[in-house]
Amino acid sequence: LAKTTQPISMDSYEGQEVNITCSHNNIATNDYITWYQQFPSQGPRFIIQGYKTKVTNEVASLFIPADRKSSTLSLPRVSLSDTAVYYCLVHSGYALNFGKGTSLLVTP
Amino acid sequence: SQTIHQWPATLVQPVGSPLSLECTVEGTSNPNLYWYRQAAGRGLQLLFYSVGIGQISSEVPQNLSASRPQDRQFILSSKKLLLSDSGFYLCAWVGHGNTEAFFGQGTRLTVV
Numbered sequence: 001l002a003k004t005t006q007p008i009s010m011d012s013y014e015g016q017e018v019n020i021t022c023s024h025n026n027i028a029t030n031d032y033i034t035w036y037q038q039f040p041s042q043g044p045r046f047i048i049q050g051y052k053t054k055v056t057n058e059v060a061s062l063f064i065p066a067d068r069k070s071s072t073l074s075l076p077r078v079s080l081s082d083t084a085v086y087y088c089l090v091h092s093g094y095a096l097n098f099g100k101g102t103s104l105l106v107t108p
Numbered sequence: 109s110q111t112i113h114q115w116p117a118t119l120v121q122p123v124g125s126p127l128s129l130e131c132t133v134e135g136t137s138n139p140n141l142y143w144y145r146q147a148a149g150r151g152l153q154l155l156f157y158s159v160g161i162g163q164i165s166s167e168v169p170q171n172l173s174a175s176r177p178q179d180r181q182f183i184l185s186s187k188k189l190l191l192s193d194s195g196f197y198l199c200a201w202v203g204h205g206n207t208e209a210f211f212g213q214g215t216r217l218t219v220v
Contacts, residue, residue, distance in 0.1 A: 032207055034207065034208070036209075038152075041196065041214065041216070042211075042213070042214065043198045043200065043211025043212060043213065043214055044152070044198075044209070044211055045211070046208045046209065046210075049207060049208070085151075087151075087152070091207070094140055094157055094159055094165070095154060095157060095165070095167065096142065096154065096157075096200075096202070096209055097154050097167075098144070098151055098152035098154070099151050099152075100150065100151030101151055101152075
């Protein structure tokens with residue numbers, strides 16, 4: 001089971017780009033990397049998923065280097081509503097372990 | 109479309125009382141089902157998951173148990189609640205062959 005390490009918290013101002021990096025040194029060949037967002041008193045919500053290189057959707061980009069031992073979630077031009085906890089998951093089997101996540105605070 | 113129902117939304121129970129939280133999924137078949145707990149200010153802890161009827165995998169030994177009596181029903185139970193069982197309980201499902209998890213609205217349990 002690949003262990004992930006992410007910063008406990010991050011602060012940003014509105015309009016800035018935010019990059020949250022997750023380390024997963026023992027990622028397995030079959031593992032995917034998935035990021036979720038959680039607001040208080042709600043369940044997490046899927047943001048983006050990737051296996052290697054770069055993935056982009058309407059809300060974020062995910063950068064994965066060739067060795068796949070880390071990944072970076074990039075949120076372009078954050079707003080106050082992006083204040084949330086962000087989880088990095090590395091998984092291939094059925095168990096989805098979320099860990100403690102990164103608490104992002106966006107201020108004006 | 110698929111939906112997940114989790115109830116109740118809030119629950120206050122005395123220490124030593126039993127617990128039953130129910131989660132049902134609609135619009136899909138043979139989903140993987142999950143129970144998580146989140147203590148105040150903490151991350152999500154995976155408690156149980158199930159890949160089929162009657163199949164339960166426990167991630168953390170504790171005062172809780174889970175059952176899956178039907179394909180789209182997942183129940184979290186306890187015979188005697190402890191104060192440490194307080195927390196935010198979340199049910200989730202993943203479609204067969206997929207990897208994206210969808211969560212219910214959660215149950216806020218306070219054991220007093």
